[in-house]
Amino acid sequence: MSERRTESTPTRRRGATLENAITDAAWEVLVELGYSGFTYEAIAARAGTSKPVLYRRWPQREDLLIATLTRHWRPLDIPDTGSLRQDALTLLRTVNAERARTVILLRVQLADYFRETGTNFGDLRSRLRPGDQRPPFATLVDRAVERGELTDVPRSDRVVNLPFDLVRHDMLMAMAEVPDENIVEIVDTVWLPLLGVSPHGTRAGQ
Known part of the structure; x- marks a missing residue:
């Protein structure tokens, strides 16, 4: 019999859900610490994920910055x-x-x-x-x-x-x-x- 998921079982984030969580965390870091504090370490910690997850999606810090600003710059x-x-x-x-x-x-x-x-x-x-x-x-x-x-x-x-x-x-x-x-x-x-x-x-x- 398979194990049933309970409310306390963590849900692994994927795709857009994960990327949105990361760019939201990145925005918070940028607002609080500026570009000098806009590091993979700080963002990964704020988003509750790891640096390799960020690097796979945004190999350069500028890539992550542009993705973050694009999400929070409403047309x-x-x-x-x-x-x-x-x-x-x-x-x-x-x-x-x-x-x-x-x-x-x-x-x-x-x-x-x-x-x-x-x-x-x-x-x-x-x-x-x-x-x-x-x-x-x-x-x-x-x-x-x-x-x-x-x-x-x-x-x-x-x-x-x-x-x-x-x-x-x-x-x-x-x-x-x-x-x-x-x-x-x-x-x-x-x-x-x-x-x-x-x-x-x-x-x-x-």
Whole structure:
């Protein structure tokens, strides 16, 4: 007669369950200890597993870091309000509410990683975004062109993504969420005029 499993019998974790447990533990270690403390030993101990289990899945520490950040960097919902201005404000307010703490945390806790790899936050953000996913503000601009709010002309990535870059800059300078009036200023007095659109939704000169 086979032995019946009881509630006290440990269940061996496999596949996605095990990997999620490891990346959750890795996130906790990163938050508490930063990249300098982001070691296989610390993560294995926190996850209740062994270092060889981690090495089999992520041969390099950077591999494990990217897997951890990918799991905990939730994709943003792209608004579609019918207005470029309102789309931009909605997206930036969402970034401010949902991402400010994480952006600040990663900038501080990953300082050693950026120095060691010679990369920056923008490089990391590109790695975390799925390869077939366009930057959010590029999607907003494309939709505005389709609606006739913007002319269909080439625009540099720097111009298109400027609102996010400015909000991130303010976050990191103040190490806090960005005041809403700053977000409105970025959209109304910097970005929309740069695109040739007034805050009222008309093209400049109309």
